[in-house]
Amino acid sequence: MMLRLPAARWIVLLAPPALVLVLWWFLSAASTSVFFPPLSKVLDALVRDLMNGVLPAAALFSLGNLFAGLVIATAVGIGFGLLIGETERLRLSLEPLIHFARSIPQVALVPLVVGAFGLGAGPKIATIALAAVWPILLNTIDGVRGVDPSIRRVSRAYRIPALLHFRRVVLPAAMPQIAAGIRVALPIGVTVMVVSELFAANQGLGYYILHSASKFMLPETWAGALLVGLIGYALALLFIVVERRALGWYFRSGAK
């Protein structure tokens, strides 16, 4: 079941980005604008900085932060989501607050958090987690509330203890929706990852992009942006594979 998506599906997945790259190549080929360099120059810069280790080092720092931030967001989002979704009172009193917090543009707070806590990975991980947690939290709450009452009755009639009920009934039943929340959280995390490195940073992809732009090395700026896009795309693909595997019952049962 690993990566065995049908060939037709791979074509459907890979054809649109390939088409965009081809279009980009030809439309930008004759460009003389400093701000829109030809894709060939962008790719030159990309390959060079990938080979000389500058971009891999930057990506390693950024992806480490992204991974840590998403793990925290997922753990917190699912944990509190289960609790809030299962507790009617908690949900009623917290829901307005959650929607308020979610509506705050997280990206706008990045300078504050990073400014206050300074260089290093900690504050960046925190901002990524803070931005990515909301779709996971809200989807978990909705998923938990949507658990079929008849399944809950089975659990009650057979006196399933609370923890087991959470782990083997509520969590799996809500998992398709939780996965949808994580899928939404991924690109948010990638965006905030970059933005968090635009302030008080001396490494990472965001720093690479900002630094090259400030030195007017615009092919490098584009190369950095392109790499971030590729990372986001690769994450989305990876997530589809993981989701298919983890939620095999859901996709194969025809529930979806």
Next chain:
Amino acid sequence: MTQDDEALLRVTGLTMTYGTGEKANRIIAGLDLAVRAGEFVSIVGPSGVGKTTLLRCLSGLLTPTAGEIRIVDELVTGPHPDIAVVFQDYSRSLMPWMTTLDNVAFPLQGRGVGRTERAAAAATYLEAVGLKGQGAKYPWEMSGGMQQRVAIARALAYQARILLMDEPFASVDAQTRFDLEDLVIDLHANLGVTILLVTHDIDEALYLADRVVVIAEKPATVVDVIETGFGAQRDQVATKADPRFSEARARILNRLRVQ
């Protein structure tokens, strides 16, 4: 009835009212019922009479407004370890993320039974319902009749003294229904479990049970009780052709028609 003294399950004056004040809707009023150990009792009543409400009270999922339910001497105040329920809608009572074996073993896990022991018990009861070697399948890979067999195996594996069945064959085709009815008769005869089955189908109620309790009226109460007297061996053709069968059938129909 003198046998009431030895009842395994005894319901006294069960009353269920939804809402209060002017909006109060009384579904069940003063219902009495006693089931002896090893007995197979059907409760038959027309659609909408409150069968599901009654069953939820008996399974401890609903707290009755008045009256009491006792197992031997113990008052039932919630879901009870001596009551296993087979729900009407098998497609929504089995967990699609678990294999059939895990579905059957799950209530045992809740009871703290160890992994190997509960897997062995689950396999045994899957075999008892005619699903030997099918434990690795998922419910949605099976037909409706097979899924309901899994639900029955789960109830049996729970090792409760009373099996409560809520219109368990309402959503399968006629042939599958006959097969499942005969399966339940066999299980009752072989395992000695006490069965209380709720249905709207008079033929099914008569064919399966030692005793049929007819409930009707609004609010619902017991209007008739019939001892079927067919013994342990039943046959879909012969039993239903028995003059006592048609006699009992006519009696119940007339009971329900007067309403």
